[in-house]
Amino acid sequence: MIEYKGASYQCSMELTLSLIGGKWKCIIIWYLGENTLRFCELKRKLPGVTQRMLTLQLRELENDGLVIRKIFVQVPPKVEYSLTDAGKRLIPVLSKLSEWALNCYTTYTTYTADAVTISSSQRPSEE
Numbered sequence: 042m043i044e045y046k047g048a049s050y051q052c053s054m055e056l057t058l059s060l061i062g063g064k065w066k067c068i069i070i071w072y073l074g075e076n077t078l079r080f081c082e083l084k085r086k087l088p089g090v091t092q093r094m095l096t097l098q099l100r101e102l103e104n105d106g107l108v109i110r111k112i113f114v115q116v117p118p119k120v121e122y123s124l125t126d127a128g129k130r131l132i133p134v135l136s137k138l139s140e141w142a143l144n145c146y147t148t149y150t151t152y153t154a155d156a157v158t159i160s161s162s163q164r165p166s167e168e
Contacts, residue, residue, distance in 0.1 A: 046105075060105050065090055065098045067135055070107065070124065074132040077123040107131070 043050040050056040061067055065087065072078060072086050084095055099122060102108035107128035113119040124132075 060107070061131065063098070065094065066102060067138075069095075069098055069102065070128055070131055071135050071139075073108065073122055073124045074129065074135070077121050079119065079121055083122065102128070 043053060043056050045056055045059075048059070050059065061070065068087060069083065072083060078086075080095070080099075083099075084090070084092065087095065090098075099108060099110070103110050106125055109123050109125055111121045111123070113121070
């Protein structure tokens with residue numbers, strides 16, 4: 042049993058998914074690993090995310106110590122997001138996950154192409 046910020050988790054993977062699980066968090070971390078970005082820049086990189094969802098995900102990542110939100114006092118207001126050291130340590134992990142996904146994709150597309158070739162060659166010939 043793991044206790045973290047008042048919640049109990051059965052294992053470390055459950056805690057991990059609580060911190061970075063969901064559709065957008067890993068992608069946000071991935072883009073912030075490349076550069077410090079403003080909200081609108083992040084939004085452009087994630088065309089499928091709503092403004093509300095991006096705001097919620099960034100707040101959760103900030104509350105969990107993975108993202109830093111820096112506010113500049115100026116007109117118009119400027120806010121930048123970057124990774125904390127803990128967030129930066131996720132980049133190699135996400136890179137490995139990305140490699141794994143590409144390998145799965147390559148295997149799947151090769152398998153699918155082979156299946157199409159096999160099924161085509163097994164068709165009765167038209168005489």
